[in-house]
Amino acid sequence: MELYQLRTFVTVAETGNLTRAAQRINASGPAVSAQIKALEEELGLELFARTARGMSLTDAGRELVERARRTLEAAGELLSAAGSFRAEAVGVARIGLNNEPGRLRMTEFLARMRSDHPRIELHLMQYSTADALDGILTGELDAAFAYETANDPVAELKGVPLCRVDMAIVGPASWRGRIEEADWGELSGMPWVWFPERCPFQFLLEETFAHKGFSLNKVIVGDNDSTLRALVAAGCGLTLLRRDDALDACAAGDVCVWEREPMSLALSFLYRRTRENDPVIRAVCGVLEQVWGDGADVC
Structure with missing residues (x-):
């Protein structure tokens, strides 16, 4: 069993569609289908029911997809922990954007990230604030730009105030x-x-x-x-x-x-509180603080 198979499994479960899953992970549709088939054969279980409307998790699939997410998160934490022993952070940062990149100062952010943390691979994706919060909590996203309200799950999230x-x-x-x-x-x-x-x-x-x-x-x-x-x-x-x-x-x-x-x-950059000491999260937040200053400005 390979990590990329688990990542594909989780992505198909989240999208419910082989084509959308393939687009998200930059793979072909046949490759995604083959990875799911290989994983099902190795596990000896059907993970999805194939229907005209897409891919629906079976009972076994619903039980195992949460374990797959935890395995991927643990693998990411292992990679980040290993990076902390080196001079530079290493890993992937999947970031949700709740607005146009220009309004989120992405040009300067990306330039500083390439200069200061070249071994962090950035995945930038458009999300509404509500979907971004869900994505952080499920592990689909590592962090996101979001408008803060009293309805947010603040106990589980921590953030960098921006403006x-x-x-x-x-x-x-x-x-x-x-x-x-x-x-x-x-x-x-x-x-x-x-x-x-x-x-x-x-x-x-x-x-x-x-x-x-x-x-x-x-x-x-x-x-x-x-x-x-x-x-x-x-x-x-x-x-x-x-x-x-x-x-x-x-x-x-x-x-x-x-x-x-x-x-x-209030616009903030949010991530899981449990990842506060993650080297990748620390690196991204450090660059954002340089780009945005003290967060007191109105934008």
């Missing part, structure tokens, strides 16, 4: 007259374009309005920032955007911005 991100409430440009002078109560009664489950924007709005004694009138859900902006521009209701996105949309004539009181979210 606060200004937010703004926006509405259709044609509603400018009724929105710009509206108070919190009037805003709460207007229709709202809402967010995917567990989106930090959702938590921020609900907590803010609940603190002021109001609930919100949610009429439609969008799945990403560009969809939210388009739905607002089409006159469907209000929503919350990053302030820089809101000002760009306002300048384009798509929305109007309500800015009578500031709102913001």
